[in-house]
Amino acid sequence: MPEFQFDSVADFFAMSGYAFYVWMAYGFFFAVMFWNLIQPRLARRKLMKLLRARQVREQNAAPPVRE
C-alpha cells in the first residue's frame, strides 16, 4: 500500500506551493460534475409536477370531442 505523501494535513492542502492551481482545478471539476448530477434530478422533479398537473387537468376536462 503506498504511504501518505504529505507530512501533515496542512502540508497536504499546501500542495507544495501549488495549492491555488490544484484546488481551483479540482474545485471546478467537482462543481461541474455536481451540477451534472443534480440537474437531472431537479428536472425530473419539475417534470413530474408538470405531468401530474397535466393528468389532473385531463381527468376533469371533458373528453375531447374527436376520440
Place this chain on the structure above:
Amino acid sequence: MSRYSLGVFGSLRATFTRELLILWRNPGDIVNPLMFFVIAVSLFPLGGDSDPAYLSGIAAGVVWVTALLAVMLSMESLFRGDYEDGSLEQLLLSPQPLYFHLLAKVAGHWLLSGLPLVLLSPLLALMLALPQDAYAPLMIGLLLGTPTLTLIGAIGMALTVGLGRGGLLLAVLVLPLSIPVLVFGAGMVQTALAGLPYTGLVALLGALLVLALSLAPLAIGAALRISIN
C-alpha cells in the same frame, strides 16, 4: 410548340443564371459585404498602430478574418429571399436532383460575393503594408478558400433559414467549422513571407475545397428539408 426538354445541365444553368440575376437585381446583397470587408480591414490600422512593420505582421490574419466574416454576412441573401417567397419549396419539390441545383445556386452566389473579395484583397493588402511577394499567396488562398467558406456558410444558412432570427446563430454554428480554412489560408501568406515554398498549403486548401464541394450539398439538402417543414 417550341418545347424541348432540358437535361440536368440545362436546368442547372437556369438556376445559376437565376441566382446571378437575383443578386444583380438587388445590389445591396453584393456591395454590403464588400463594404464591410474594406471598412473592417481599415479599422485595424485606426484601432492599432499605423507603423508598417506592425501592420504587415498582422495583415494576413486581418484580411483573412474579415474575408471570412464578409462571406458569412453575404450568406443571408442565399436562401432567405427564396424561403420567404416560396421558391425554395418549389426547388425541393422539383424532380431534378437537389444536390446539383444547390451547387449551381452556391456557385452563382460565390461568383458575386466571394470572387469580388478575392479581387479586392490586393487593395487591402496594400493598405496593411503587406510586402509585394505576399500578394500572390493571399489571392490564391482566398480564391480556394472563399468557395469553401461559402459552402460551409450555406450549411449553417440552410439550418437556420426557418428560424427567422438565425443571423447570430449562423456565426456560432459556422465559424468553428471554418477555422481550418482560416488557419491554412493565413498560414500560406506567413510561409510565403518567410520565404518558404507554400505549394503544400495550396494543395491542402484545394483538398478542403474538394471535400466541401462533394459533401456540403448533401448536408445543405438535408438541412433544407428539415427547415422547410
Place this chain on the structure above:
Amino acid sequence: MLSVNALHCERDERVLFSDLSFTIKLGEVWQLQGANGSGKTTLLRILCGLNHDYEGDILWQGEPVRRQVEEFRAGVFYLGHSPAINKTLTPLQNLRWFCAVSGFADDAAIMAALAEQGLRGYEEVPCRHLSAGQQRRVSLARLALSPASLWILDEPFTALDRFGVAALERQVAAKARAGGAVLLTTHHQLRLDCELQRIDLDAPRETRA
C-alpha cells in the same frame, strides 16, 4: 393514382387527424374541408412531400413514395400560400426558372400562359411593380405549364377577382376531364361542372371520406 392509408399526424400536443385513408384516382376533383387549424395545410404539405412528420403510408401509382421519389415529384404540383415568385425578377424569368426546374424550356407556352391569365404586356415588368392579384396570376400561370398529373392547391382562389375565380374553376374542370386529378382546399362555394368528392377533417372518423 395517390392513395393514403392510416395517416396519423400530431402537432404540438394536438392530434390533427388519425387513420385517415382515401384514394385519388384519375379524373377526380377532391375538396378538403375543415375549420381553421384543423390541419388542412399540414395534410397537403404531407401529401406533396414537404412535411415528413407523419405515420401511415402514402402510395403513388400503388408504390410507396419513398421508392420512386423522382416520378412522384414529377407527377405532383403543389401551389402553396406563398406565390413562389421572386419580386425582383420578371414573370417571364420566374416562369422560365419554374419550367427549367420541371425539366423543360418553352418560352412560347410561357407567353401563352401569361396571356391566358390576362398578363399580356406585363411579361417583362419586375413582379414588384405588379399588384398582389397579378402576382397571384403569375403564380397560377404555372398551372398551365406544369407537366404534373396531380395538382395540390392550397386555397388557390384567394386574392382573385370574379373573372379569375371563374377561369380557375374552368381550368380545374378541364384538368379533371383531361385525365389529371386535383386536390384543393377553399372556403368559397365551388361551382364545378364535374362531380366533386369531399374530405371533411372535422367530421368524426366514420363519415369522413
Place this chain on the structure above:
Amino acid sequence: MWQWLYKLGSPRYFYDMTTVFLPWLRGVTYFLLIVGLVWGLGFAPPDYQMKDNYRIIYIHVPTALGAMWVYAMMAAMAAMHMIWNLKLADMVAKSCAWVGASYCAVGLVTGSFWGKPTWGVYWIWDAKLTAMLILFFIYIGVIALRSAFDSETSGSKAASVLTLVGVVNLPIIYYAAQWWNTLHQPPSDLGGSATGANPPEIWIPVFFTGFGLIGLVFLLVILRTRNEILWRERRAQWVQDLVQGEPRRA
C-alpha cells in the same frame, strides 16, 4: 442480433433496463472515482519537476479524452437518428451534448490551471488546447441550434445534421491546430513532462479516475436520457402510470 437492437431502440425498454442497473453503475463509478482521487491526491509520489501541481493530470487527461469520445458517441447517435429515425438515439445524442460540453469545459479549465506554473500564463495556444477550445465551440453550436427550433422534431434533426458535419470537420481541425502550432511555437508537449523519469506508481491513479470518469459519462447521459424519455413519451400509458406511482415529494 437485430431483434435485440430493435428492442433496445424502444424508449420504454431502455427506461426499464436502466432502472435496473443504474444503482450498480452508480456504485462502481463512485468507487472508482473516490479511490482514484484519494490515491492521486494523497498517495501518488510527487513529480520530480512540477512537484504536486501535476496531480491535476488525474482529472485533466480523462476529461479531455472524454470530451472527444463523447462527441464520437453523439455523432454515432445522430447518424442512427438520421438513418433509422430512432427517437431514442436522438434523446441520447441530446444528453451527450451536455455531458460532452461539461467534460470539455473541465478539460480546458484544468489544462489552463495546470499550464500556469509551467508556462507562466493561464492560456497558451498549444495545439491540443486550441483543438479542445474549437471542440467546445462546436458543442455550444449543437446545443444552441437544437434549442433554437420551436418544434422538437426539426430541432433534433437539425442538430443531428450539424453533429455529422462537425464530426467530418474534427480531424481536419486537429490537423490544422497541429500544423498551425508548429508554425508559431516549438511543440510544448502538455503531457510530456509528467511522463518523464517518474516512478510508474504515478500512473496507477489515472487508471482509476480514467475508468471512473468513463462510468460517470454513462451515468450522466443515462440520467438525462431518462428525463428526455419521460418528456417525449409523456402521453404513453406507461408514463402516465409511472407519474401516478411516483411518491409525492415536496
